[in-house]
Amino acid sequence: MFKQLVIYLHWRTLMAATWRALVAGFDWRAHIRRLTFRPVLDCVFISNMRDDVDRLRFLGKWRPSCGHFNCPRLWINGIAGRTRTIDVTTNDLATHEGREAARKLFIKTVEWSQKKGAKVILLAASTKRLFGDDAAELKKRFPELIFTLGDNGTLLLLMDETMRAIEKTKISPEKSRIAVLGPYGFLGEHITGMLVQKGYNVIGVGANGNGLEKIREKYGIDCFASLADMPEVSAIVACTHSEKVRLTDETVAFLAEKAKKKILVVDVAEPSNMKRSVYMKHRNKIIRQDAGNGYSPRLKYVLGPFSYLTFRLTKGVVFGCFAETLAIAFFLKKDKKIGSFDWMSINEKNMDIVRVMFAALDFGMPTPRNFGKAIKSFNLEITAKSITGDCHEGVLENSV
Secondary structure (H helix, E strand, O other): OHHHHHHHHOHHHHHHHHHHHHHHHHOHHHHHHHHOOOOOOOEEEEEEEOOHHHHHHHHOOOOOOOOEEEEEEEEEOOEEEEEEEEEEEOHHHHOHHHHHHHHHHHHHHHHHHHHOOOOEEEEOHHHHHOOOOOOHHHHHHOOOOEEEOOHHHHHHHHHHHHHHHHHHOOOOOOOOOEEEEOOOOHHHHHHHHHHHHOOOOEEEEOOOHHHHHHHHHHHOOEEEOOHHHOOOOOEEEEOOOOHHHOOOHHHHHHHHHHOOOOEEEEEOOOOOOOOHHHHHHHOOOEEEEEOOEEEOOOOEEOOOHHHHHHHOOOOOEEEHHHHHHHHHHHHHOOOHHHHHOOOOOOOHHHHHHHHHHHHHOOOEOOOOEEOOEEOOOOOOOOOHHHHOOOOOOOOOOOOO
């Protein structure tokens, strides 16, 4: 009893509980739905937590007995989306026991979502791989629901943001080399193919030997098993947060020593491949950009900055996979055929549909950001100003 009291009265627990209570209280659109006997939700983003920092932020010392809990609530064009987080971190999923526990919690969360009226379910963050590539088990168990990875939307935004960053840094195909970390994954392979098609000198880096071999044969590029083995590069597109190819303090120092200019890092991994502490230490030789997020002036977070800042995002910005899920839920009400597509698959047809849906909801690229802060400059030259450390996050005009 005393132990429970200590947990509930811990300042972190009280702050987290207060935030959840305020979000629930100020979600006036949900209250109207209840009063008019309509489903409270249209879609749910089921996610794990990144790390123990997230756990403290969202739960404090408390642990939900059901294993899942409410996080930020989003609205766009009358569509209600809610983040429902399972009490599991990315590191927990590294073990077989952790994955099995996460699978059970995920299914419980889907059942909860269905009772709330949700028709579209996103497998967010590291839950994407819990049920295989096609989520056949989920589809069989919940045939009336639509499941999506959201990767068509993320990929569209990532491709646009990658090319924008490359153009802003004036990296040319003739005099550059771009490394794709995790080139054998969903996002990594598509980015690799796009860059190769545009004539860039691309190399792949990853710990999956079989995956690298397939990419080497398919695209005719050089591949390396570690960052230490690869040659000098002008840019890195990080599509994985695997510890084996993470941009750590040591690897960034090693790569920066090779380069005569700053290195562009486009980081779409979730959690981020490059940690903030690593960036801050090497910010004089790195230009890092968040990627795979979408911006819409129509998007609203319940409780505004007190919610989107918990995602480490900014006003009107949401993860690309969330944007796709909201778009599917919106158009599902207009055309039931949307539900007949396999949204667990990344393909040109789905991407074309998502592009049209994004345009209808005004979803596009956000202004270039680094850990949520506007990027000051895309100049790769190492100047005297940058050597003194005066090239941290600044202000960039709101243009895309």
